[in-house]
Amino acid sequence: MIGLAKRKTAVSTGVSIPVLVILLAAAVFLVIGSLVSSIFAQQTVAGLAQGAIFGSLALALVLIYRATEVINFAQGELAMATTYVAYQLTLWHVTYWLAFFLTLLIAFVLGVVIQVVVIRPVQHSVIAVVIITVGLFILIDGLVAWKWGADLKFMPAPFGNQVYHAGSVAFSRQDLGTLLVTIASVIVLWLLFQFTKLGLAMRAAALRPAAASLVGVRVNWMLALGWGLAAVLGAVAGLMTEPTQFLQPTMMQAILLYAFAAAVLGGLESPAGAVIGGLSLGVFLNLIGQYVGFASAELRLPIAFALLLLVLLLKPNGLFGRRQVRRV
């Protein structure tokens, strides 16, 4: 056939070789460090658990960014509010894990409703959507403080307080459980997007809404589902944060900033980038806190953003971002 000479498949996944080498080197460094020092191993696992939370909230931000091209500033508050819902359920003597899954369901519905009711009417204007998400932030914050009060609340511990020992290294069940739950939810989401017709339609609707509607995809519903799934990821992040931060209206605010840093680090359009960005940030901050004297708790956020700035100077599109090429 004319003009169909076989061509080499282009590498355009957005992952450059230097980035892969650096990530691989970091992984090797963490493994060797963990084998040498038990404190290093503990801090690495705790950092991964913390980073998985950053990662799942970052992934929620990326989902919405890809579909609506907006950072959802209310993502953290939404996560916090759904965690309060779980708390309320446990007050009504619902067992923890039943409350957990009910909360995910409620979060999904909440996300869909928010998109349909307040985002969809203004979705043609990016700035209007941004303002709406800021408004939601304030609204949710106020509603939660009004309903449950601003003082600390406590939920049953999902994983208990056991500690496992592997040689001289102690791992808390809490950290391992957090890691397991967040990574599992990310994998389930990935399976949905990669292997189901619905997931494919959602990706198509986010990438090219006009073309997606021409093949029969109900684009508006796909965007609403995207908001629902993002809210579910947020709820997972909130519920996994609760055992260490306890329940208070401000519990997700710093985490949202870390998640934002993780998402930008990963490239803002890349789901894998968000998760890896989150995990890297979590481990990095934990190890810095352990081994670098001046890196006190107050300096964690500034250090995270200094790191982000450094990466963006070297790679303006983030670690996994691809250069924007759009036909106009």
Place this chain on the structure above:
Amino acid sequence: MAPMLELENVTARYGPVQALHGVSLSVAEGEIAAVLGANGAGKTTTLRAISGTVRRHGRLQFAGRELGGAGPDAVARLGIAHVPEGRGTFAELTVWENLRLGAYTRRGSPKDDFARIQTYFPWLAERRNQQSGTLSGGEQQMLALARAFMQRPRLLLLDEPSLGLAPLLVTEIFRIIKELNENEGLTVLVVEQNAHIALQVAQNAYVLEVGRVALSGPSAELQEHESVRRSYLGY
């Protein structure tokens, strides 16, 4: 027999600019019909009015049903596949994902249709995992056709399939369109700048001028028509 698609006095506008001033045309089941015209005559807008990607007024009837205010996704589900300007393929997705999206409105496995479309485009199978943005222009146009075929439409709308392609590829694309029409019974409405080739494959054609049908009839007659020859065929 009632035509498969009938437009009566259809108007459409982009903001203050009226693009269609009352277009009437009809496409019979099983035929290839062409819409010719200069830039800005309203060819693309006519297709967009049918698929619901632009707001339109007037009567649009497809397979005995009024299209009314149906949006693009509803029109697609009724059995109209629109390959728009710029082909409407998903550059970020693989060849196979594009084809699966084509089959989005269909129930069941798209495997049989995929096997069938491969008889027209044998290269699709070995390239199914390639990102479609890395295909050449001609391949992307073929992928767009294949994607539309996967929808198993009753009516195929094609917007300038020759755009940006080398002459030999244009001939190839239109040969395949003709084959799909003859072998698969696909009804086609094609918008084209290249009047030569469009009049060769189409049975009937419409010539648009500033948002109206200026001339219509069987392709053979239009080919002989003085003003069509001078304006669109160039001899």
